[in-house]
Amino acid sequence: MHRSLISAALASLLAIGVSSPAQAQTEIQWWHAMGGALGEWVNDLAKGFNASQTEYKVVPVYKGTYDESMTAAIAAFRAGNAPHILQVFEVGTATMMASKGAIKPVGEVLKEAGFKFDPSVYVPAVVGYYTAPNGQMLSLPFNSSTTVFHYNKDAFKAAGLDPDKPPQTWPEVALAAAKLKASGHKCPFTSSWISWTQLESFSAWHNTLFATQNNGFGGLGARLVFNSPLHQRHIENLANMSKQGLFVYKGRANAADATFPSGECAMMTGSAGLYSSIKRNAKFASGISTLPYYPDVQGAPQNTVIGGASLWVMAGKKPAEYKGVANFFTYISRPEVQAASHQRTGYLPITMAAYKLTDESGFYKKNPGTDVAVTQMIRKTTDKSRGIRLGNFVQIRTIVDEEMEQVWSGKKSPKDALDSAVKRGNEQLERFEKANKL
Amino acid sequence: MEKRVRFRSLWLPWLLLAPQLAIILVFFFWPAAQALLQSVQLQDAFGTSTEFVGLENFRRLFADELYLDSFRITAIFSILVAGCGISLALLLAVFADRVIRAAAVYKTLMVWPYAVAPAVAGVLWLFMFAPSIGMVSFWLRAAGFDWNHLLNGNDAMALIVMAAVWKQISYNFLFFLAGLQSIPKSLIEAAAIDGAGPWRRFWTIVFPLLSPTTFFLLVINIVYAFFETFAIVDAATQGGPGRATTILVYKVYYDGFKGMDLGSSAAQSVVLMVIVITLTVVQFRYVEKKVQYS
Numbered sequence: 001m002h003r004s005l006i007s008a009a010l011a012s013l014l015a016i017g018v019s020s021p022a023q024a025q026t027e028i029q030w031w032h033a034m035g036g037a038l039g040e041w042v043n044d045l046a047k048g049f050n051a052s053q054t055e056y057k058v059v060p061v062y063k064g065t066y067d068e069s070m071t072a073a074i075a076a077f078r079a080g081n082a083p084h085i086l087q088v089f090e091v092g093t094a095t096m097m098a099s100k101g102a103i104k105p106v107g108e109v110l111k112e113a114g115f116k117f118d119p120s121v122y123v124p125a126v127v128g129y130y131t132a133p134n135g136q137m138l139s140l141p142f143n144s145s146t147t148v149f150h151y152n153k154d155a156f157k158a159a160g161l162d163p164d165k166p167p168q169t170w171p172e173v174a175l176a177a178a179k180l181k182a183s184g185h186k187c188p189f190t191s192s193w194i195s196w197t198q199l200e201s202f203s204a205w206h207n208t209l210f211a212t213q214n215n216g217f218g219g220l221g222a223r224l225v226f227n228s229p230l231h232q233r234h235i236e237n238l239a240n241m242s243k244q245g246l247f248v249y250k251g252r253a254n255a256a257d258a259t260f261p262s263g264e265c266a267m268m269t270g271s272a273g274l275y276s277s278i279k280r281n282a283k284f285a286s287g288i289s290t291l292p293y294y295p296d297v298q299g300a301p302q303n304t305v306i307g308g309a310s311l312w313v314m315a316g317k318k319p320a321e322y323k324g325v326a327n328f329f330t331y332i333s334r335p336e337v338q339a340a341s342h343q344r345t346g347y348l349p350i351t352m353a354a355y356k357l358t359d360e361s362g363f364y365k366k367n368p369g370t371d372v373a374v375t376q377m378i379r380k381t382t383d384k385s386r387g388i389r390l391g392n393f394v395q396i397r398t399i400v401d402e403e404m405e406q407v408w409s410g411k412k413s414p415k416d417a418l419d420s421a422v423k424r425g426n427e428q429l430e431r432f433e434k435a436n437k438l
Numbered sequence: 439m440e441k442r443v444r445f446r447s448l449w450l451p452w453l454l455l456a457p458q459l460a461i462i463l464v465f466f467f468w469p470a471a472q473a474l475l476q477s478v479q480l481q482d483a484f485g486t487s488t489e490f491v492g493l494e495n496f497r498r499l500f501a502d503e504l505y506l507d508s509f510r511i512t513a514i515f516s517i518l519v520a521g522c523g524i525s526l527a528l529l530l531a532v533f534a535d536r537v538i539r540a541a542a543v544y545k546t547l548m549v550w551p552y553a554v555a556p557a558v559a560g561v562l563w564l565f566m567f568a569p570s571i572g573m574v575s576f577w578l579r580a581a582g583f584d585w586n587h588l589l590n591g592n593d594a595m596a597l598i599v600m601a602a603v604w605k606q607i608s609y610n611f612l613f614f615l616a617g618l619q620s621i622p623k624s625l626i627e628a629a630a631i632d633g634a635g636p637w638r639r640f641w642t643i644v645f646p647l648l649s650p651t652t653f654f655l656l657v658i659n660i661v662y663a664f665f666e667t668f669a670i671v672d673a674a675t676q677g678g679p680g681r682a683t684t685i686l687v688y689k690v691y692y693d694g695f696k697g698m699d700l701g702s703s704a705a706q707s708v709v710l711m712v713i714v715i716t717l718t719v720v721q722f723r724y725v726e727k728k729v730q731y732s
Contacts, residue, residue, distance in 0.1 A: 067696050074698065078485050095698065101486035187570075250570070251588050252676055264570055395697045398676075405679040409589040424504075431498075431699070435482050435489075 029083035033069040056324035082314040091393040098436040107137035113326030129387040139310040144348040145273040147201040153285040155266040159183035166289035177246035187248040187265035192256035195400035204385035207299035215388040220433040227418035235414035272373035275346035288369030391432030396425040476704035483698040495705035520659035527610030552608035560673030563601040591682030617651035
């Protein structure tokens with residue numbers, strides 16, 4: 001009895017002795033919101049970095065959905081134990097930027113650790129979104145996606161449409177939808193993320209403002225303007241398609257995502273990140289195309305806007321830990337690591353080098369359509385199309401959902417709904433401006 | 439002989455009360471005080487800047503007609519949840535009280551839903567009624583009823599009421615069953631001998647004797663509908679379509695935990711607190727008079 005106790009004590013002492021070199025490593029907490037297959041990808045990135053050196057250890061922790069992990073980090077920050085790195089979705093960007101005392105700009109972290117920071121190596125539309133007006137990079141783009149058009153090639157064939165000629169414009173989408181419906185399809189067209197695809201990306205794609213002050217890039221005084229005649233025309237068009245059963249509403253956020261790989265809906269606008277799910281689950285041939293546009297609008301198509309998330313560094317940590325963060329960020333920005341991530345997940349590459357590397361490897365030729373998202377994003381952006389960065393954006397998107405639902409159900413006219421969404425959204429912007437003034 | 443216990447020392451009763459008082463202070467009064475404080479503040483998400491704004495948060499709320507409309511939606515929802523929940527549970531309890539064979543199995547099955555988390559209850563019902571894949575919505579469509587809670591506000595309200603009632607029915611059932619079993623059999627037998635049928639026996643003997651239980655459940659169910667149902671709404675409808683199912687407590691949750699607007703969220707929970715306190719006082723002052731405690 002006694003002997004076994006002593007040996008147990010010895011064994012545990014030994015265990016401490018063995019593990020003590022590991023204790024000398026600087027640990028870096030990384031909170032993220034990637035579940036399932038994407039969670040494995042995040043863990044592999046950390047593993048790869050930890051194996052590449054001995055000084056630092058990155059510990060990824062899954063904290064639930066995007067808003068759950070952000071809420072968790074805010075609570076942790078208020079209690080004084082925030083993580084070092086936090087993954088925040090694009091909608092939370094303005095909130096993070098305004099919280100100057102809570103974050104440390106990534107550009108600063110890299111510079112202090114002795115790394116050279118060259119913004120020109122990054123994809124402009126991606127990095128531009130996460131850069132402050134003074135050129136300082138605030139967060140590291142991590143998993144960036146954009147809006148694309150997915151279509152079911154088999155359904156196209158069955159409806160007598162050319163599977164290699166997806167509709168390019170909205171009038172063509174309506175025609176294709178009518179043919180699909182005539183061939184017996186119950187859901188010719190749907191869309192996930194109504195605000196992101198049909199209003200935000202739609203605005204940039206047509207080189208039209210979604211909000212003033214360059215969509216909020218100019219400051220907190222931005223106000224919504226997505227009730228212009230062009231926006232009205234588009235929502236009216238969708239409402240008519242909805243009445244005729246050509247567009248079927250499938251719910252808020254990404255609820256519609258599941259209806260495309262299952263074959264229920266034949267065409268959909270949504271995230272490019274849906275690619276991996278379609279590839280794995282769809283039992284039909286599918287294609288990816290660019291977002292539809294109105295051909296008579298000058299400047300269209302321009303470029304689409306970014307979605308997805310970036311990595312933020314939290315304030316109040318030790319210099320050695322920041323050095324570790326800088327090393328880790330440099331590691332995941334390496335062209336070969338980036339290219340592997342891009343090909344694995346369907347998310348955009350964040351550096352031009354990673355794009356070139358993927359192109360040279362013949363990946364795009366083997367997987368047609370995977371370059372659509374990239375080519376939509378790497379165009380030169382304008383002030384109107386760089387992206388949309390607004391405070392209380394979570395609420396604004398819900399307001400858009402609420403108002404648009406009234407349109408699809410025929411309770412409100414597109415004009416009334418857009419006017420009301422702009423008015424209610426602007427109240428949110430005013431409140432955010434008040435809460436975050438210096 | 440006097441039954442009451444008398445404490446000779448002054449501190450002993452307080453000492454014995456201390457654990458319970460501590461729990462109430464930490465888990466009820468402290469958060470409530472925090473809510474009161476935050477309701478007069480405007481904060482950024484991380485709490486790095488806090489500004490005292492007086493009653494601005496409340497003024498903003500009551501100037502918003504959509505918020506005022508939430509009161510109407512909440513009233514409909516709470517009445518439906520409490521009404522349906524209590525009457526269905528009473529019906530089931532009366533049946534369970536008469537079951538002779540396999541009564542234990544029946545009763546166990548009735549209690550199960552209580553072990554389900556609200557969010558899971560929401561998801562379960564959402565699956566059954568999902569317009570494209572749900573079993574029940576498939577049957578409804580086959581019966582000629584076009585169910586679509588994504589765009590039809592009444593369908594959405596029905597969905598969350600069903601989920602909320604189902605979740606709470608076990609609780610109501612247990613209390614009714616206990617109440618039924620404590621009614622002396624001799625009373626009912628005497629009435630039967632006097633020639634009263636089952637219907638008459640129920641309304642003149644059983645129901646009045648159950649009134650303390652019913653009253654208690656009314657208070658509990660109203661509080662449940664007001665406070666504990668946000669997870670069901672979040673999982674099933676997210677307050678939509680439009681704002682057809684945005685009940686007050688869901689908006690508290692949404693503004694605080696998704697929108698990070700703590701000031702407004704706190705102000706709303708203070709409003710909710712006032713409503714529930716008022717309702718409970720009203721129930722105790724007026725409804726309780728009709729209760730027979732025998």
